[in-house]
Amino acid sequence: MDRDELVAGLSQDILTYVMHGSFPENHVAAELKPNGLDERFDDFESLVRLHFILKPGVVDFVEALPKRLRNIKTGTETTTTVSRGSVSGRIDWPSTVKQRYSTNPHNRALFVCDDRSESYEIAENIVLKRLLSVIYNTLDDCEAYLRADYEWVTHRWRENLELVDVMRRTFERNVHVKRIRDPETYEPTDRMLQRAETARTPLYTDAAALLRSYRDSLDADREAMTELLEQTAITPDDEETLLELYVLFRFVAAIESLREESFTLSTIVSDSQAIARMVDDDAEITLYHDNSARERGLSFVPENFEKERTDLTRSEMVQRETREVLSTYFENDEFRRTTGRPDVIVLEIDADGRQEYLITEIKNSTNPQTIRSGIKETLEYLAFLRQNGEFVFEDDTAYFGSGWNGLLVVQDIEESQTAALDEQRSIRILQASEVESKLRTVLESVVN
Known part of the structure; x- marks a missing residue:
């Protein structure tokens, strides 16, 4: 999808969701600002x-x-005054006679005057x-x-x-x-x-x-x-921001379509990390964007960061030291996370207490190396996804969930054959133009 298509879609999304009070406008504004x-x-x-x-x-x-x-335009303002012994402006004789007879008929020094002045009151x-x-x-x-x-x-x-x-x-x-x-x-x-x-x-x-x-x-x-x-005004990264917002709104639309009239989309308070929360009698789905959903106790910390330094392999030591160097050099938390942070998280809590997660990474690129990096990052998010310190996917045969818990969105790939959704493994990959038509299928596989 090119920029014009993304802009057209986002314009309608902002009108539909943000300005009708069902999506936090500050979040969109923060993402779009230069x-x-x-x-x-x-x-x-x-x-x-x-x-x-x-x-x-x-x-x-x-x-x-x-x-x-x-050449500013002005009007004329007329002010009526009653004076005694002096005249200011034009004498209004009918009003003067009337005023004299109503007060003192013999007072010939009383006058009603109209004073015209320039007025900017137009x-x-x-x-x-x-x-x-x-x-x-x-x-x-x-x-x-x-x-x-x-x-x-x-x-x-x-x-x-x-x-x-x-x-x-x-x-x-x-x-x-x-x-x-x-x-x-x-x-x-x-x-x-x-x-x-x-x-x-x-x-x-x-x-x-x-x-x-x-x-x-x-x-x-x-x-x-x-x-x-x-x-x-955009920088190179902002094209990806537009795609992220487009995908974010597609999530909201897809979730609404899952439950149709039974689902209620509620606006999230400004100090919450959640972007939107959808609730019906059977489930609650919470949507997060560009954060690690800490209020739900979610984190993405690799296992080797918990080991003693003496137990680390040479490769693990490099990863650990990379994290320490970043932590020392950068004050911004965004640069400190070795595994980064997912762009979109959808969290569902069913009435029976079952929890499912869909982790989404977005790459506004068709470059094979960038897509490879996106696949690796999405797999890392799944493998290191924790709730309250415990790995969500414990089984060593299912580090990545059911195969539907991770989603990578990339730009449209031309002149290249790609596998259908049900033929993919470990995670699912959608091209930008496929998101609107196929995201619901991904959500259904996670929810159900």
């Missing part, structure tokens, strides 16, 4: 804001903003102020990253960093912008957006178009989500 960003961008809205300001149309808008603000300006607020606040959060040498930063932001300062000065000091009130939480309304969209001034039509596209992205509009994913 490298180098901190945890502030692990929520979906922040990720949308980041990609929004990287859009060429936003950069164009900011570049043209100072000149365009000279729909178009509310739309503009909301857009400027989004850009200003996001730039404030992202300025350090825009100034750093990240590949995902739009070249025009990096090459013209004065734009950040221009935007800040404009928002904080421009006399016109300051006179526009801050929009209410619910503003701009759809009617306000429509007014701006039909304005004759590019300042307002462009602002309305950009703000509407931003809102559509937040609402997970299909086209907007596709655009967001297509514009996600």
